[in-house]
Amino acid sequence: MSLDKATVQKIAYLARIEVKDEELEPLARELSGILHWVEQLSEVNTEGVAPMTSVAGELALPMRQDKVSDGGYPEKVLLNGPETTNGFFLVPKVVE
């Protein structure tokens, strides 16, 4: 799969990474190169093979008890915030 500039632009937006116009072309080439390379997988017949998400998949998902054991420290939650006020994080105003 060769990526064109528009696709790179779309992917960059999905990932919320600003890409300058002049970077689009070289980035498209670079990403296309990687994609071509990984496409070698298509030569393997994987019919009937189950996908593996995790090697730990055989284990049962551990569950915890329904107890309040965390939270209650808003000052710690907000401590590293670039912009906060009155207990809130602030972001540029969202117009809906």
Add this chain to the structure above:
Amino acid sequence: MAYLIEGDTGPWEIVVGLEVHAQVVSNAKLFSGAATAFGADPNSQVSFVDAAFPGMLPVINEMCVEQAVRTGLGLKAQINLESVFARKNYFYADLPQGYQISQYEKPLVGEGEVIVDLPDGRSTVVGIERLHVEQDAGKSMHDQHPSKSCIDLNRSGVALMEIVSRPDIRSPDEAGAYLRKLRSILRYLGTCDGNMEEGSMRADVNVSVRKSGEDYRTRCEIKNVNSVRFVMQSIEVEARRQIELYESGGTVLQETRLFDPGKGETRSMRSKEHAHDYRYFPDPDLLPLKLSPDFVAKIKASLPELPDEKKDRFVRDYGLTPYDAGVLVVDRASADFFESVAKGRDSKLAANWVMGDLFGALNSTGKTIDTSPVSAAHLGELIDLITDGTLSGRLAKDVFALMVESGKAPSVLVEEKGLKQVTDTGAIEAVIDQVMAANADKVAEYRSGKDKLFGFFVGQVMKASGGKANPGVVNDLLKSKLAG
């Protein structure tokens, strides 16, 4: 009768499916130990997991799984013993992880159904496509700061059940009845408090219209509608918008819309449409959720009697009409109240008192069954007093009014106010004698054949006894005395 909207080109049918987001009743969040209580200070119920700090990992709350299974069983649905949590990736200010942990290809609960009772007495079945468990997002507030939006993550990570119906709903009334029934089931199960004002139940409404016999046409999704009334209104409004579009030669675009109850219209949320691609994939921080048949069986064994079963039993055991039974079982408290009143008593009389007098009184005083000033025991006692002849029907109504006012037991009130019915024949005979003496002319007329005057005498006797004379005794005695 099918619900149709008449357009310029003839009648249109509407097709509706609902995606209900129901907040799971639990102490702690789905993947963290932070509290879920409503209305706390901003960011005070937030763990580092909920705020998606680096290196934080989710660990699932067993109670949330149980609640979702319980709900699935209550919806007569298939429980999938293996289900998978997947990440739904998108950026938003109140979505700290940059993804929502949800379920995609393998939900916890598969197909089920809800029997919906309609106001006209009909019932219809709405299919459930699936139920899955997911995290709620935080809250963005846009009106607290001139140039910024404020983010509170208290809700972030609270467990939700998304209950997706099939597009089986054909009218606003059906949609309303479906939501009420679903809420009733969730409340019976104790899995969601169903409180739409606090946002613990919200609906996304998928609406399309079609001509009779057609396949489905393009649908629009109205996001986040937060009351039954608004759901019903938004369906009507959106269906009319689509019909107008079609009839003026336009087409309906598949899009997300917002209902504005003030303006009574839906409008496009184009901003949200922008290049969405959720890139679902199995969450590698969580293993597949595998449940043992035993886990499910234990929950099944602990299910309470649900509205439909209770309704059937009320019809069967108490001889109620399906309609009356349906009204009584809407919430568990009313049903329980009725049952304790009806137990060992005339059930029809009990139903009439609960649904007529009690519900009326609660309605006019703005109270609920849980805060009712009249307890089930007191209402039962009142019915006993009627049955044993202590109170006449009329007196009972008076006593009931006093019970609503004071919260006192009927026997106490009867004693206090001397409202006991008089059945002593001697006392009643004395009153009859008085009345006959005072109306000698009428007695003569009666005896000369004017039978209709009998009612007059009864009225006079009752009045003279202050309403306390037993009407049956009065009738008998009057008849023999007037006969001379």
Add this chain to the structure above:
Amino acid sequence: MSDVTHLTMTEALALLGKGELTSVDLTKAHLAGMEQARSLNAYITETPEKALAMAGESDKRRKAGQAGLLEGIPLAIKDLFCTEGVQTTAGSHILQGFKPPYESSVTTNLWNQGAVMLGKANLDEFAMGSSNMTSHYGAVKNPWKRKGDERDLVPGGSSGGSAAAVAACLAMGATGTDTGGSIRQPAAFCGIVGIKPTYGRCSRFGIVAFASSLDQAGPMTRTVGDAALMLKAMAGHDPKDSTSAPQPVPDFTKSVGASIKGMKVGVPKEYRPDGLSADIIGAWDKGLAWLKEAGAEIVEVSLPHTKYALATYYIVAPAEASSNLARYDGVRFGLRVPGNSLDEMYMKTRAEGFGREVKRRILIGTYVLSAGYYDAYYAKAQKLRTLIASDFSQAFETADVLLTPTAPTPAFGLGENLDDPITMYLNDVFTIPTSLAGLPGLSLPVGLSSDGLPLGLQLIGRPFDEETVFKAAHVMETAAQFKRWEAR
């Protein structure tokens, strides 16, 4: 006493136990070494006050008879582990100024066993790299140089700072993390021992995530015995990590020195590609000979899907990373570049905050998960992963442990291999299959290349059988008599 920083942990613990050394003195010696060797850029953050305070506490505990497994041992912590109140950067600009209000489970375990933190070690940004050149805080220099050549070499990556610090005796050991070779490859490049344990052996809680299904923490030390000891201290089931294995932690130190008589050592035939350097092949053959001499049996095994492991990895890891790194959005911690809208703020923050390689992987990961491409890329890679893992299961039906090279080359020059990402990715060709299968892999130095650089071999074990790996590793270590710092 000669330089205490050259001691192994085991030796230092013996001296500490006898009262011939204090943790404070040991720590001071390391802090002094760190100051002198700043040009290596092994540490992003040095924490001398904290180190001395911890060392002081440690000496008190030892006096009180409450010594832990690593009581008083000064360590470097890869700056991917969150450390409470101490800046944690992941080597990225985007986490600028971030001080976690919590501690990772692995470091908590280490502190509970008495270890002392010297500082936070440099790494490739978000652990993405094999050279440590992608760090926002600058490249790390390998303490080793080619014979008669003063040019600086890379320490490998991503745990390059950890490897350099341990090799240069700026720490007695270091934590590393390994997603596709990030412990083993730098260990090989710097001539030290590093083990990526079985996936699930060490908790991931509090470690900045790169690719959740692959990330594992492990120790980097100068000897096999130290690695066994340190892994014992780090490992253990953690209810805060749902993928952490509820397995008891064996006493790995008991495997060190144990006999390997009758052990079957597998040699995967696919790990001998054309053009593999004579140095590497020579080292490998030597390693097999030592094991045979100690009573092991050498068997050939086949891992037929090996050639697809790299491509599989470069779909799976970026896909997970694209999602894991979505949380760096300028809202709750780290860098924020202002913007007029929420989207603009996100895009500027992430454009400035992430380096080139990280962005590249996020974009690839976003693409392979996107609508219409998921099946062709991500789902396909997951299926290949199944095949790769089952290759290993089959190999382990005939072999108890596998021996392979760790990396196809010794350390290369700073700035080399930067032009083409795929060339760089090839560094991990021998380590990635193990990661995809979640198996334990240990790299140890076995000799020097013709130009005088350390060469590492990798031992791969069955799931949760680090003990067999340690047994074989110790036999090879004893035979190799690898000269560490003395060689430089």
